Amino acid sequence: MTGLLFILVYSLNAFSQKQIPKINIKDLNGKSIDIRNIVKDKPIVICFFATWCKPCLIEMNAISDEYEDWQDESDFEMIVISVDDSKSNAKLKSLVNGNDWPFEVYSDSNSELKRALNISSIPYSLIVNKEGEIVYEKTSYTVGAEYELYQKFKELSSR
Template sequence: MKKYLAVAVLIGLVIWGVYDVQGNKSKSPDARSNSASVQNTNEKSDSTGVTTKIDQGQPLKVGLEKGNLAPDFELENADGKAIKLSSFRGKKVVVNFWASWCPPCRLEIPEIEKYYTQNKNTGIEILGVNLTTAEKSQATVTSFIKANSITFPVLLDKDGDAAHLYDISSIPASFILDSRGVIQEKVVGPMTYDSMQEMLGRIK
């Protein structure tokens, strides 16, 4: 009886896309049911909390809350090209943390791809940050990119630095930035085409 109960629980977790690797952190029930937990044993980055001046000298705190300047990072894409977040100033940017083994990420990616193909020429950029340290291999990621015809930029977080910087414990997780690089929305769980359209539509 216990064996069947355990199997039923496992099936339920797969259906809801909940994978607990390190144990639950406090978040809303909706976020828990639509995200996958990932291991993050590092301390919080010292990069947050720095004050940076943009927009005619107005100081902005670098951090992870709405209204903060998003922490900058530089990662390589699958072709080995280094890409820096701050190089996209002047564009709205979606920074999406994901992994190929994560069921809700798999559901979300076609929605992101659809949005990207229809809006990439309108001053919007999407950066898919793959948690490469949580993958079987880098080859797994590149194969997934090809198999799913992903055309938006995918950056490989090979050392976990970006996930550490953004304090990522559950995926998918997204940060929506305005054209100044300021965080306007944080989303834990899968986005849809319509939700992206709505969020980015009201951001300058």
């Protein structure tokens, strides 16, 4: 009986994992890309931000400072997705180029992905495993939270 209960609980947990949906986002040149093609076959961090969001920019710059070291140490990979509207795309390119971020930046200017993932506020970060399942989610940013995100990535990607 205990074994049956364990299997039932484990099965319910497995089905409760959210998957990355089939939705197109755009790179900074306007090329449309299915998000699932970006996240397949590898664990990855996805951070949602906006050009007007100060905590978002602080977080992106903090991660940028550590990014190369984290990649060398653990194959850390991250993409960021702007939820700015299409009128702000020129500002987005300028911001990315001015900060020289080492990670890929995409746009969800119609907020389709944001809505599909039920994201209500930014900054918002998630970790996706190599099967495309969302295994960790975090809202907001405080100084030092980038290290917690990185530790969680290492923990989850070693499984």
